[in-house]
Amino acid sequence: MHVSLRCLVKPLLHGYFRSSCSWRVRIAFALKGIDYDQVPVNLIKDGGQQLTDQYKELNPMQQVPAVTIDGVTLSQSLAIIQYIEETRPGPALLPADPQKRAKVRMICDLIASGIQPLQNLYVLQKIGEDKVSWAQHFIIRGFVALESLLKETAGKYCVGDEISMADICLAPQVYNAERFKVDVDQFPTIKRLNQTLLALEAFSTSHPSCQPDTPADLRA
Amino acid sequence: MHVSLRCLVKPLLHGYFRSSCSWRVRIAFALKGIDYDQVPVNLIKDGGQQLTDQYKELNPMQQVPAVTIDGVTLSQSLAIIQYIEETRPGPALLPADPQKRAKVRMICDLIASGIQPLQNLYVLQKIGEDKVSWAQHFIIRGFVALESLLKETAGKYCVGDEISMADICLAPQVYNAERFKVDVDQFPTIKRLNQTLLALEAFSTSHPSCQPDTPADLRA
Known part of the structure; x- marks a missing residue:
């Protein structure tokens, strides 16, 4: 067997x-x-x-x-x-329709190539004391574009009404934005989607506030 | 019809x-x-x-x-x-085998999220006068990791003997490295793969040196 x-x-x-x-x-x-x-x-x-x-x-x-x-x-x-x-x-974490899949991947890559790398730890270590304003600059720049894309693609979730890899990328990037004190209220679609996502069990159980290595003072 | x-x-x-x-x-x-x-x-x-x-x-x-x-x-x-x-x-631009597909995507994302965004025009404009050493730093850092990965995955091309999206990402990143005067001889696998790729018609006809908008002084 x-x-x-x-x-x-x-x-x-x-x-x-x-x-x-x-x-x-x-x-x-x-x-x-x-x-x-x-x-x-x-x-x-x-x-x-x-x-x-x-x-x-x-x-x-x-x-x-x-x-x-x-x-x-x-x-x-x-x-x-x-x-x-x-x-x-x-x-499924990707839709079946090729154009919807492309939209999911556009959103993923906008975040994963266009925002996250610029506020990554090793980049901020190189930037030094200006790191917060540097991170804010690139997060806000990316969120302006992302808000504009999501206005066209979003239903209940980032692309239509089915959850996808785009949602998997969105919530953690909003978490980063909040760490760097970006006012997410400027981006109503991003804010609304993030609230919907955080209410799901898959997002709450995996949240940074409740992992085995989360320090006691940061635990939910 | x-x-x-x-x-x-x-x-x-x-x-x-x-x-x-x-x-x-x-x-x-x-x-x-x-x-x-x-x-x-x-x-x-x-x-x-x-x-x-x-x-x-x-x-x-x-x-x-x-x-x-x-x-x-x-x-x-x-x-x-x-x-x-x-x-x-x-x-096909991706292999059929899921583990090989994952290796192709790892290489693509290492370049597309780990290197290229950090030497992109809008980032270098923000860096200002230190832009060449900044770009070199992140390209070399990425190439050290990429060389190590490619030593394990490469055959004739980046992953085995079939061309893939990984090769599509590699040659343009080496072109960027050379623009920023990074010594690619330090990375023998990257160098060898790039030479193989540049000899292919799909890479030579699409090369930056021969596009409709290539300025006369940069034409091949």
């Missing part, structure tokens, strides 16, 4: 409670109903645990997340999520 | 000869054998033609590329390329 390894070995998420890219992966696992284990990688402690030689073996970019799954270790959150989508049953 | 619009209306690429993300889309069209028209959007002239209200309608991020295809306008190069992949026949 062939027993798939998938049934025996849970995926292992190397992440950090507050990393928006780690949260994306946690949401995807939660939406798919996939049980997984977590190994915390503290980006601040010991000068950054992602910088160790041991972690570099898992992700040469020395960033979180990395996921060990089906005998391989993958990095880059959207690549991980699409691998989960293509190999696991459960609710 | 139903005649598909796809047969009648060529895709329209709004791009810039030297934009690495525009070049990605040109390579994808060339690999698929898709005929398309180009509208140049000069990122420098007139203070940046991507900043006009007219262009903002096409891409609210005010970046190139944007592609009008099948009655919609899409932005974000990887979303555009995956739409082309999912709606057009021709050579």
